Amino acid sequence: MSQGKSKKNYLVPEPALRRMPCYLAYLKLARKEGLKHISSTLIARDMGVDPTQVTKDLSYTSIVGKTRVGYEVEPLIDELESFLGFTVVDEAYLFGVGSLGRALLHDHGLKQFGLKVVAAFDVNPDVVGRKIGGVPIYHFDEFKNMSNSGVQIGILTVPVDKSQYVASSMIEGGIKAIWNFTPVRIKVDDDVVVQNTSLYAHLAVMFNRLKSNNAKMLK
Amino acid sequence: MSQGKSKKNYLVPEPALRRMPCYLAYLKLARKEGLKHISSTLIARDMGVDPTQVTKDLSYTSIVGKTRVGYEVEPLIDELESFLGFTVVDEAYLFGVGSLGRALLHDHGLKQFGLKVVAAFDVNPDVVGRKIGGVPIYHFDEFKNMSNSGVQIGILTVPVDKSQYVASSMIEGGIKAIWNFTPVRIKVDDDVVVQNTSLYAHLAVMFNRLKSNNAKMLK
Numbered sequence: 001m002s003q004g005k006s007k008k009n010y011l012v013p014e015p016a017l018r019r020m021p022c023y024l025a026y027l028k029l030a031r032k033e034g035l036k037h038i039s040s041t042l043i044a045r046d047m048g049v050d051p052t053q054v055t056k057d058l059s060y061t062s063i064v065g066k067t068r069v070g071y072e073v074e075p076l077i078d079e080l081e082s083f084l085g086f087t088v089v090d091e092a093y094l095f096g097v098g099s100l101g102r103a104l105l106h107d108h109g110l111k112q113f114g115l116k117v118v119a120a121f122d123v124n125p126d127v128v129g130r131k132i133g134g135v136p137i138y139h140f141d142e143f144k145n146m147s148n149s150g151v152q153i154g155i156l157t158v159p160v161d162k163s164q165y166v167a168s169s170m171i172e173g174g175i176k177a178i179w180n181f182t183p184v185r186i187k188v189d190d191d192v193v194v195q196n197t198s199l200y201a202h203l204a205v206m207f208n209r210l211k212s213n214n215a216k217m218l219k
Numbered sequence: 220m221s222q223g224k225s226k227k228n229y230l231v232p233e234p235a236l237r238r239m240p241c242y243l244a245y246l247k248l249a250r251k252e253g254l255k256h257i258s259s260t261l262i263a264r265d266m267g268v269d270p271t272q273v274t275k276d277l278s279y280t281s282i283v284g285k286t287r288v289g290y291e292v293e294p295l296i297d298e299l300e301s302f303l304g305f306t307v308v309d310e311a312y313l314f315g316v317g318s319l320g321r322a323l324l325h326d327h328g329l330k331q332f333g334l335k336v337v338a339a340f341d342v343n344p345d346v347v348g349r350k351i352g353g354v355p356i357y358h359f360d361e362f363k364n365m366s367n368s369g370v371q372i373g374i375l376t377v378p379v380d381k382s383q384y385v386a387s388s389m390i391e392g393g394i395k396a397i398w399n400f401t402p403v404r405i406k407v408d409d410d411v412v413v414q415n416t417s418l419y420a421h422l423a424v425m426f427n428r429l430k431s432n433n434a435k436m437l438k
Binding site: 011012014017018019020021022024025026028029032047048084085086090098099100102103104106107108109110113114115152153160161176177179182183184185187191193195197198199200201202203204205206207208209210211212213214217 | 230231233236237238239240241243244245247248251266267303304305309317318319321322323325326327328329332333334371372379380395396398401402403404406410412414416417418419420421422423424425426427428429430431432433436
């Protein structure tokens, strides 16, 4: 099983979880600058958040800051990486080798953060049988033979009209967590995790903010 | 100028904006199934949201649903695409052709949603002078000669320790909106838009939820 003990089981509030990789990045920079200790006040100031929020967020890990000294940088980095599940590599399947799926297969950064795509599935004869980014691509029909192999994570990058069908097949095949890059709100049972990451929704927000600023400038 | 009139200038609440691409995907499926009209109740039921929220979200567009008939599917799709800025193509520069940057250059899906990367910048001699996904890669030093060219959007995919420096240079060079894929909270003036999209933060949330579910199963 790829699920190591260092991936903690506490259910941490999502906003706190999302901030943690930011703390981690910040702490790595601090380490690069030679800092051994750092206070929550300094972290808060540099990151533009409230010091009590920093203390609260970091309290979900097992590391405690000391009065006047603050946090020890090195152990906090180690703890955060382990806490976030970045030190244990989980295997994943990717479904849909279109433009975005292909892009994700090229992103070796994922492995650095604990996710290794071990196989991809599609129906397109142009990609089935090939390897992209070192990952073999199988016909979707072969998934049922490879399911329940212990791989619990599935990345969903299929077209919109296939999203629900493929998601349901993934779950039937033993997938317990779906990283959904499609804009479709897929329906799953309560015991399946769905993480929605719609790049294009973020793009829409950015466009809107930019247009709003441009309009203000013209006034 | 690439900013067309069809990109509306209203400042729409972010949660509503993020849901809109989901409505769009849903409506395209409905159109495929031959539906000409659709009610907010049906949209709400299928997407698992509240009907009043659907009505409110869609009210930011210029399309109004009719009593008993509901929304006309085709005009609502057109309006949403235009409203979200997906019909007008904005040009963008990409900074940092590492693993993720490279992946994004391969993602032609972005263009479909209104974003065209016209040039990328890096300092690595292995990629400078090459093209990836049809996009020419220049040395970062050349950016100052290409800045203030009307390109307002910059995609930030540089290493963590370069994020703030590159972001500041982007802004000096006329970039007005930064799509930040790094986990660094970059500091910018109020008139610059920052859209944070940390894939690895989403990954951390998914890992945490999966571990939590796995732990529950063992109980």
